[in-house]
Amino acid sequence: MRICVIGAGYVGLVSAACFAEMGNRVVCVERDGSRVARLARGEAPIYEPGLEALLKAHLASGQLSFSQHLATGIERAEIVFIAVGTPSGEDGSADLSHVLAVADELGERLQQACLVVDKSTVPVGTAERVAQRINARLGQRGKGFKVVVASNPEFLKEGSAIDDFMRPDRVLIGCDEPAGSELLRRLYAPFLRNHERLLCMSVRAAEFSKYAANAFLATKISFINEMAGLCARQGVDIEEVRRGIGSDKRIGTHFIYAGCGYGGSCFPKDVRALIRAAEQEGIEPGILRAVEARNALQKTLLFQALREHFSGHLHGRVVALWGLAFKPGTDDLREAPSLVLLDALLAAGVVVQACDPVATAAVAARYAPAVASAQLRLSESLYSVAEGADAVVLVTEWKQFRQPDFVRIRGSMRMPVLFDGRNIYDAKQLAQLGFLYRGIGRPALGQAREHAA
Ligand SMILES: NC(=O)c1ccc[n+]([C@@H]2O[C@H](COP(=O)([O-])OP(=O)(O)OC[C@H]3O[C@@H](n4cnc5c(N)ncnc54)[C@H](O)[C@@H]3O)[C@@H](O)[C@H]2O)c1
Incomplete structure (x- = not known):
């Protein structure tokens, strides 16, 4: 054709x-x-x-x-x-x-x-x-x-x-x-x-179905993120709960991973558009509003955790970010959780060393002044950005971040502290290696042992 x-x-x-x-x-x-x-x-x-x-x-x-x-x-x-x-x-x-x-x-x-x-x-x-x-x-x-x-x-x-x-x-x-x-x-x-x-x-049903699909997936993510918040307070690991509920076919294993929020060019804008459509029809979109509010909150959690960890003294700290794209496999930064974190860290005077396999060029263009002043240093290597860092934060779960050489990383960091924004790491293993580990909706584990070198 x-x-x-x-x-x-x-x-x-x-x-x-x-x-x-x-x-x-x-x-x-x-x-x-x-x-x-x-x-x-x-x-x-x-x-x-x-x-x-x-x-x-x-x-x-x-x-x-x-x-x-x-x-x-x-x-x-x-x-x-x-x-x-x-x-x-x-x-x-x-x-x-x-x-x-x-x-x-x-x-x-x-x-x-x-x-x-x-x-x-x-x-x-x-x-x-x-x-x-x-x-x-x-x-x-x-x-x-x-x-x-x-x-x-x-x-x-x-x-x-x-x-x-x-x-x-x-x-x-x-x-x-x-x-x-x-x-x-x-x-x-x-x-x-x-x-x-x-x-x-019908044409109209197809148009509606796309919004309903994205809104439902976003709802699953915000639901599990809300559960994660409660788990953290009650001493429960959301990862165990995820496994506990995902095996129920009615729930399913997809889109129930707690994390630092969804981004991208679709879910955020499509949820907003559906909220607006409901308002225009005089219907109160209570679920969709809650989904959006939870996601906005979720994107701030990593910064809040860092601020708490450093007792509010962030200025001059060096923080490494692993992953900038809104999800693995793309260079798309639209509404990425990394941007909310980057903005907050830079505003707080933190030196950010960030890496991503494909999105650093787009981030460099977006944050040109911070790059010029060296407050934001970009690299494609997760090892080089961890060097001299007071904390590493995993934001986007690229495959190449899944099993790095943590012994090497611990040796190069100022303090071995790891914030896992996607809950991909084995908390116990990291604690044994001398890291302080914090995930989303998981009890903190380990104590940061300063490298003696
Ligand atoms: N990105 C996704 O993963 C995804 C998935 C499913 C659906 N969608 C939907 O598909 C649509 C496109 O999304 P996208 O991410 O590909 O957008 P995009 O912004 O990446 O691409 C849109 C392209 O259209 C071009 N364009 C705009 N006006 C034009 C015109 N008059 N003539 C020729 N080109 C023009 C722009 O220059 C741009 O290159 C959106 O409605 C989005 O919601 C996106």
């Missing part, structure tokens, strides 16, 4: 590359010219495992190309995907300006009937608005056709996006016209050997 994907971000780029991999002819349209230039050279502008290899392969095969011009991208396209950003507006609702601008331009430039598909996460009723705007302009231009707009929300996870897209848990197709559903069913057939995972529904 001939496909156009508008927006070369995490979703647009992965979708375009994976559709090309299945033999479709894809043009990905991106308004940012420098991004298009990099993509045309086969360079991925974002970090996503496996993406660059797919881009290179399909640029070479001619199945995939990039353009800054919508008219080029939609020429003879049978399906046009809208995959531009829908950030939070000032009042928390989804800012649809990018989506609607694309709709207007499609109305101005389309020369043939095609199926338009919202892949961006958009509130209920958006497909109808997009269709109205496109078809009004087509009418003004005297075109004798109309487009149908479907919803196909995306469920990929950054860090495993290619795999998620190639082997989806399910594909949701919201379309009120059978011909549109059929076209999308054919497009996705190679991705779904088990067709029970293709779910067709």
Whole structure:
């Protein structure tokens, strides 16, 4: 099929590359010219495992190309995907300006009937608005056709996006016209050997389902984080409780890990957008408000723990941060818990030595003054940032942080203190090695023994 994907971000780029991999002819349209230039050279502008290899392969095969011009991208396209950003507006609702601008331009430039598909996460009723705007302009231009707009929300996870897209848990197709559903069913057939995972529904139900899914996952995280807070007070280790409840199939093992809060480009903004939608309908979204409030609190816990540990005397301390991206496997910093911690530490006069396998460049750009004054030192090595530190804080649980050489680390730190923001370490083992260990919702263990060297 001939496909156009508008927006070369995490979703647009992965979708375009994976559709090309299945033999479709894809043009990905991106308004940012420098991004298009990099993509045309086969360079991925974002970090996503496996993406660059797919881009290179399909640029070479001619199945995939990039353009800054919508008219080029939609020429003879049978399906046009809208995959531009829908950030939070000032009042928390989804800012649809990018989506609607694309709709207007499609109305101005389309020369043939095609199926338009919202892949961006958009509130209920958006497909109808997009269709109205496109078809009004087509009418003004005297075109004798109309487009149908479907919803196909995306469920990929950054860090495993290619795999998620190639082997989806399910594909949701919201379309009120059978011909549109059929076209999308054919497009996705190679991705779904088990067709029970293709779910067709009304446009509005598909739009709503994406928000409900993210809100539910965020709720699980905030629930376990609230339990963790109570565990810490009652001398219980939340990790034991997690195992104790996760084996119940009705609860499940996923998304019940206590930690320093969720971030990213989806959960925070989608929870906010759903809160706003409920308010607009006159419904009190009590659960969603609590989810958001708990998460905001959770992001402050590591700083509170450090302040308590140093009895309020943080100025001049050296703190090492392990992990900056909002989760492992991505360079995405949007709403990352690390940013809340970094802001608080820098404001308190702490010298921060931070590392991340892929996100340091973005952090350096964001914190240029602190980097220039050497209050923030960035590295890709967890060992170098631990050197001379009064405490290490694990913020993002990258695989390479899971089993470091703690004897070496203890020897290089000023004081062997470890704050585990994701509860990935064996507290007893660290205590035996001479660390003071503190997790989230776990009893503190061990005593920091100063290195005698
Ligand atoms: N990132 C995720 O993990 C994820 C997962 C599922 C769904 N989503 C949803 O998908 C949508 C896109 O998210 P993202 O993370 O890929 O966003 P992103 O910000 O990474 O990418 C959006 C891209 O669209 C481009 N763009 C904006 N307006 C344009 C226009 N008029 N023409 C061409 N390009 C334009 C931007 O320059 C940018 O490169 C959002 O609605 C998001 O909620 C994201």
